[in-house]
Amino acid sequence: MSENQHSTDVTSADQNTFADPGIPEHQHRRGDVDAAASKRAERQVVVLFAISVIGTIASLVAYFAFRPDGTTSGTRLSTLTLGLGMAFALLGIGLAAVHWAKAIMNDTEVSEERHQLSSPDDVREAAVASLKAGVDDSGIARRGMLKGAALSALALFPLTIAVPLVSSVGGDWNVSKLRHTRWEKGMRLATDPTGRPIKASDVTIGSVFHVIPDVSEKERSSGEWLSEKAKAVVLLIRLDPRDLHEADDRKGWSYDGIVAYSKICTHVGCPVALYEQQTHHLLCPCHQSTFDVADGAKVVFGPAHRPLPQLPITVDDDGYLVAQSDFHEPVGPSYWERLK
Numbered sequence: 402m403s404e405n406q407h408s409t410d411v412t413s414a415d416q417n418t419f420a421d422p423g424i425p426e427h428q429h430r431r432g433d434v435d436a437a438a439s440k441r442a443e444r445q446v447v448v449l450f451a452i453s454v455i456g457t458i459a460s461l462v463a464y465f466a467f468r469p470d471g472t473t474s475g476t477r478l479s480t481l482t483l484g485l486g487m488a489f490a491l492l493g494i495g496l497a498a499v500h501w502a503k504a505i506m507n508d509t510e511v512s513e514e515r516h517q518l519s520s521p522d523d524v525r526e527a528a529v530a531s532l533k534a535g536v537d538d539s540g541i542a543r544r545g546m547l548k549g550a551a552l553s554a555l556a557l558f559p560l561t562i563a564v565p566l567v568s569s570v571g572g573d574w575n576v577s578k579l580r581h582t583r584w585e586k587g588m589r590l591a592t593d594p595t596g597r598p599i600k601a602s603d604v605t606i607g608s609v610f611h612v613i614p615d616v617s618e619k620e621r622s623s624g625e626w627l628s629e630k631a632k633a634v635v636l637l638i639r640l641d642p643r644d645l646h647e648a649d650d651r652k653g654w655s656y657d658g659i660v661a662y663s664k665i666c667t668h669v670g671c672p673v674a675l676y677e678q679q680t681h682h683l684l685c686p687c688h689q690s691t692f693d694v695a696d697g698a699k700v701v702f703g704p705a706h707r708p709l710p711q712l713p714i715t716v717d718d719d720g721y722l723v724a725q726s727d728f729h730e731p732v733g734p735s736y737w738e739r740l741k
């Protein structure tokens with residue numbers, strides 16, 4: 402649609418609109434009648450895009466300046482600063498787009514007859530022309546500063562996601578790490594968060610313990626401990642030994658009815674949490690996958706495809722529960738198993 406055609410259509414539409422006594426007369430914005438006001442609106446949009454750029458830069462600086470150090474306060478500070486930077490980056494783009502549309506783009510009111518859903522070719526061509534006219538209306542072609550600010554904000558914003566993502570996994574593609582946890586032969590099972598080793602006599606029938614490897618104080622305060630703990634966490638449950646159905650290749654993996662299974666759901670990795678003592682079922686709250694603890698934690702319901710990995714356990718000379726080895730399969734979602 403040419404500029405002349407466009408203005409002709411708009412004029413006739415205005416006339417249609419104004420002919421209806423139920424619709425108040427259109428009020429022009431200040432920017433439409435005052436060049437200075439229009440320029441001011443343009444500057445405001447530029448400032449909003451600039452806020453987005455600053456937010457992006459701030460989030461990148463925060464990502465490198467406040468790395469999670471393994472402590473709760475350190476993780477909070479990192480998350481907070483990164484989130485605030487991203488919030489300003491997105492908010493700046495959003496507000497700029499809205500203000501641009503409201504204050505700078507064409508304010509003409511138009512009305513249109515309803516037509517069939519399948520548009521004929523000439524209507525589609527008109528739509529393309531109208532889109533082109535919208536681009537012209539935005540003024541992006543002739544407002545160089547606005548164009549530069551918008552492109553800068555839009556081009557830089559993805560960095561708030563890409564840089565942390567690439568940096569976090571970059572250089573560490575060793576997927577074998579995902580197949581192994583901190584458990585090893587003879588390592589005691591300890592309660593979380595106290596780190597107190599558990600004796601078999603502490604575990605009564607029906608009780609459930611959230612258990613982690615009993616590592617040194619030094620390892621607990623290291624930066625890697627949080628991720629190691631997250632991979633290694635198990636649920637310790639005692640059943641009546643007569644209820645336990647152990648596969649031949651797993652005989653001896655439990656101790657007097659006490660079994661230990663990975664707490665990470667094999668669907669997409671939520672923590673399995675709810676235990677029904679009567680049915681011996683463990684339920685994942687995310688998508689309701691249900692595992693039968695009495696039968697090798699096999700899936701009895703839900704989207705998970707494989708049982709929860711079992712940690713072979715026994716007791717040491719002092720009666721404390723210890724691991725016989727690491728898990729014999731990858732913990733977590735089935736995806737990792739396919740990387741074998």
Ligand code: FES
Pocket residue numbers: 666667668669670671685686687688689690703704705
């Ligand atoms: S993550 Fe457990 S059922 Fe989906």
